[in-house]
Amino acid sequence: MTSPVLSPVVSSIAQRNLDAIRDVIGSPSLNSATADTLEQLAPDDVNKPRLIEWLREGAAQQERRFEIRSALRAIAHATQPRSYLEIGTRRGWSLAQVLAESPDVHAYSFDWWTQNYGGVDNPGPGFVRDEMRRVAPEHRGALHFLSGNSHDTLPVFFQEVQLGAVELDEDALLRTGEAAPRMFDLITVDGDHTALGTWWDLADVLPHMAVGGALVFDDLLDSSDELLGDSPSSRYAHIRSHPDDLRPSLLWLWEHLKSVLDGWEFIESFDSIVPIGIAVRMR
Template sequence: MQSDAAKANPSTAFPGTGAGDGAGGPSWYPPLLISADDLGARFLEPALRDEALALMERITPDPYTDYVSAFMREGARRFGPGWRYADIITVLLGLSDVLKPRSYLEIGVRRGRSLCAVASRAPSCHLFGFDMWQAGYAGIENPGPDFVRGELERVGHQGPLTFVNGDSHKTLPEFFARNPEQRFDLITVDGDHSAEGARQDLLDVLPYLAVGGAVVFDDIDHPTHPELLDVWNRTVADNPCFSSWSFRGLGYGVSFALRRF
C-alpha cells in the first residue's frame, strides 16, 4: 500500500510513468518531484518562523523555549525579514504541511515540543514517541508521558498516541520485530547524542521510512556534539537513497532528508 507521504507533494507519481498510475510505462526517475534543497529554502521563510513562535506560546513554557523564542524575535528585530533561521520546530512544521503525515515516529520526546509541532499541523496523525524520560534532562524538568499528553491536547491532537519507554537501542529493534510492515511518513531522531548511538538510531529507523517520507536529525551544529554532523553525512546525506538538506551557522543546526527510493 502506498503511504500518505508517497502520495504527497515530494513524491507524487508522475502521470504516464507507470509509478502508481496503472499505465505500465517506465519509471525513468525516482518518484520525488521536489528536492530537499528546494523545500529547505522554503522552510527559511519568515512566516514559518512566526508560526514556530506561535506554537511555543501554546505549549507550557520552559527556560529553553523561552530562550529560543527570544533569540528568534531578536534576530528578526535586528536584521529584518531577510533574517534566515531554521531549527527542528520550523523544519517539522514545514514538513508536516507538505507531507500531511499519517504516521510519525520520534526518538527523544522530552517535553513534547517536536511532537506538538507535528500534531499541530496533522492532528489525526498517529504519533509514536520513544524516550527514556530521564529526570532533569539537560537541566530542565522532564515530567514524562502524562505531561506530553497534556501538551498534545493543547495543540489539538486527536489521533492515536503510542509511547514506547526505555532505551531506544533496545526498544526500536523490539518494536520493528513486532511490526515489520510498519512504515512512517515522518521520523525524527533526537535521542542518544553519542556518535555511535545516534548512528544506530538512524540505521534502526531508516528502513521503515516510506518512500517520499522525511527523516529529521537535530543538533548537527551543537558545539558539545560536533560528531553528529559527520554521523548525518555518512549515514544519510551521502546515501543516494536520500535527498538531504542542512542548516548550520545559527543555533544548534538541523537536517532533514527525503527518501527517494
C-alpha cells in the first residue's frame, strides 16, 4: 500500500509523534499511573490483580515494559490525541487511560457487550460511562458508545456501504458517524479475536488513521479464535475481502500488516503479559 507525498510540516509532526512515543513507551512513571487508574476502577478479581502486580513490579525495577493499557497511556501522554476510536471496550480499562491523559480527546467506543466476556461481567456502556466520570473527572471531550457488532456498525459509521433501509434505521449510529472526524489520531483494535474478524476491523479503520497517529493492536498470538470454533459474522460479509493466505493467527495478521503497509513505523513487545503491536502512520 503506497501513501502520498506529504508536506514537510506534516512529515515533521509524524516524526515528532513517533519520537515522543518511543521516548515514553514503557515509562515506569506512566506504568505506575496506569496501575493507579486501574486500582480506581471497579473490582475484577479474575484479571486485574495480576496486571497491576506486573505493572508495579516493572515500575519498581525501573523496567520499560508495556502492555495495551500502559501503551495507550504512554501514547496519549506523548501525542495528546484529538480523537480516539476503540474496538473492544469491555469494562473500560484502556479507555480510562486515554481519557485520563488527554482530557480534550473525543472518544468513540465500539463494543458488542458480550456477557461474561473474559470470565467476568460485561455490564455495558452505562457502567463504563460512570466509571470514566469517576476515574477521569477532568475529561472534557465527547464520549460516544456505539453498541453492536463492529463488523456491522463500523461500515455504517464511516458510511462506506450503501445506505438502505437497515442502515437508515440506525439513526443514532449514522448521525454520530456524520459528526465524527474522518481521520483518527489513536485507534485500538481489541475486539473480535478471530483472524478474519480482526482483518475486517483493521480494513475498516486503517483508511481513517491520521498521519502521525497510532494504531494499537493487542493479542499478537500465534492463534486466533477460529481454532476455538468461532467465526465472525457481518451483514456485509459478501462485499468484504481478505488476504488469500489468511491464517488463524493474529501474529500472522500483524506480520502481514507490517509487510503491506508502506510508510508506517512499528513498535512491538512480546515480553508483555499479552504481546502487543503499535503502528504509527508516517505518511
